[in-house]
Amino acid sequence: MLRLDREVEARLGLELATKRQEHADLDAAxxxxxxxxxxxxxxxxxxxxxxxxxxxxxxxxxxxxxxxIIA
Structure with a gap:
């Protein structure tokens, strides 16, 4: 299984948080x-x-x- 390195995972985590906030803001608007x-x-x-x-x-x-995760 491919494992993301910490930098990529952190970058994606930040992008995810940003997109979620923008999604919530658009919903409110x-x-x-x-x-x-x-x-x-x-x-x-x-x-x-x-x-x-x-x-x-x-x-x-x-x-x-x-x-x-496939068990």
Whole structure:
């Protein structure tokens, strides 16, 4: 099994934390804009698309850092 070196693992861990925070911030922004009625549909759709891309990257990083262990 391939083992990540500590530097790569630390870098990925930092990226993961950053992406999770950005994902949470986008979620809050989308909810606020949707609830207030001031956000236009195009803006909200772009934010949702960015949020989905972040989620995909989060899952990708998690798979690298915490690979499935086959027993």
């Amino acid at each position: 989308i909810n606020t804009l949707s609830a207030s009625g001031i956000g236009d549909a195009t803006l909200i759709q772009r934010l949702k698309k960015r949020k989905l891309a972040l989620k995909d990257r989060i899952v990708q990083i998690e798979r690298i850092i915490l690979p499935d």
